[in-house]
Amino acid sequence: MKRVTSTRQWMWWIVGGVVAAFAAILPMLNLSIPGVLPGATYLPGTLQLLAVAMLFASLALSYHLLFGTAGLLSFGHALYFGLGAYGVGLLLKNTTLSLVPAIALTIAAVICVAYLVGALSLRVTGISFAMVTLAFAQAGNVLVRRNPQITGGDEGLQLHTDNVPQFLIGVLNTRNLYWVALGVLVVVFVIVTCFEHSRAGHVVTAIRENELRVRVLGLRPFGVKLVAFVIASVLAAVVGIVHLLLQSGVTPSATSSDFTLTILVIVVLGGVGSRWGAVVGGIVYTLLDQRLTALASSDAIAALPPILRIPLSEPLFILGTLFILVVMFLPGGIAGALGRVGGRSRRSLVAPGVTERDRLEDAE
Numbered sequence: 001m002k003r004v005t006s007t008r009q010w011m012w013w014i015v016g017g018v019v020a021a022f023a024a025i026l027p028m029l030n031l032s033i034p035g036v037l038p039g040a041t042y043l044p045g046t047l048q049l050l051a052v053a054m055l056f057a058s059l060a061l062s063y064h065l066l067f068g069t070a071g072l073l074s075f076g077h078a079l080y081f082g083l084g085a086y087g088v089g090l091l092l093k094n095t096t097l098s099l100v101p102a103i104a105l106t107i108a109a110v111i112c113v114a115y116l117v118g119a120l121s122l123r124v125t126g127i128s129f130a131m132v133t134l135a136f137a138q139a140g141n142v143l144v145r146r147n148p149q150i151t152g153g154d155e156g157l158q159l160h161t162d163n164v165p166q167f168l169i170g171v172l173n174t175r176n177l178y179w180v181a182l183g184v185l186v187v188v189f190v191i192v193t194c195f196e197h198s199r200a201g202h203v204v205t206a207i208r209e210n211e212l213r214v215r216v217l218g219l220r221p222f223g224v225k226l227v228a229f230v231i232a233s234v235l236a237a238v239v240g241i242v243h244l245l246l247q248s249g250v251t252p253s254a255t256s257s258d259f260t261l262t263i264l265v266i267v268v269l270g271g272v273g274s275r276w277g278a279v280v281g282g283i284v285y286t287l288l289d290q291r292l293t294a295l296a297s298s299d300a301i302a303a304l305p306p307i308l309r310i311p312l313s314e315p316l317f318i319l320g321t322l323f324i325l326v327v328m329f330l331p332g333g334i335a336g337a338l339g340r341v342g343g344r345s346r347r348s349l350v351a352p353g354v355t356e357r358d359r360l361e362d363a364e
Helices: 002-028 044-069 078-094 099-121 126-145 171-197 199-209 211-216 221-247 257-270 275-296 306-312 315-329 333-348 356-363
Strands: none
Touching: 002 044, 002 171, 044 171, 044 199, 044 221, 044 257, 044 275, 078 099, 078 126, 078 221, 078 257, 099 126, 099 221, 126 257, 171 199, 171 221, 171 275, 199 211, 199 221, 211 221, 257 275, 257 315, 257 333, 275 315, 275 333, 306 315
8 A cells, every 4th residue: 555655646746747847838838718817828918927826836835834734823924925025126226236146145034034033933832823923024014114215115116127137027038937936836846845754844744733742752843843934934035036026026015914814815725734735726816816806897797786796896805705615615625625536536446355444544
């Protein structure tokens, strides 16, 4: 059964490699999905939407490392996304550094901030941890909004392109930014997977299930949780940097608690505890957000009676309704629903001599 499990894992990696390869050649194809994509896949508008979807998937993976793997409910994860975007943006604006040194310096700063914030936040657990992370995120959001001479305030910070490579600037280079976003998604997925399969990943998963038992075994939960916290924060910062390049700027909403709640919704939509679920959730959420915005302003909604037109003209109302339905009827998210379908298929094909214990070992 262990051999079967190993084979299945390799099959998933092969499928993932094929999907990544197809995504890499997508900008060179002329594919259209009416009602889902705004145009053909080679057009800049479509590529930008897909790049944003992949960045949201990467961000959801970084939050999955905190919430799904370590069991840490953070309300301040957007702080590090904002630190990455604002850090590189400010360095490019106020210094003569080129893009790569600015990224390196920003990541070093994010590591220091994440270490300090994590060292303080992890002194408490549960809802107290969530509130402490929320406090730090709100403080960062206030600093961004109240210093317009530095950060641009509510207007946001525009990307200064003097020291940015030309192949990453402009609508004509959206294809290059799309490939960068795809590369970030692949790298983040590999890092999260390697961490989960490492000794530290097994320990942090055990801490999520029963921290007291881990302490009894002589292990120190604090250090391992801090490592997971810092890695997840750095990954979020990297996504923020690429998002800055893709959108040619950043706004204070990138550091708000509402943005963290959006990430949480994405993880729950895809399936808590599933890496593939986080990826699918990020892509589905982005496409839904884009299409529901178009639907809310359509003539069909405008022709409805006021009792229907008013709520349906708000995309967030529709997204919220869909989220409630997922929580009620798909508690495991998209990944859980697909897993249940696959589980039924496997059970129907199990040989008569296979015991229930073998099935459980196979599922593990």
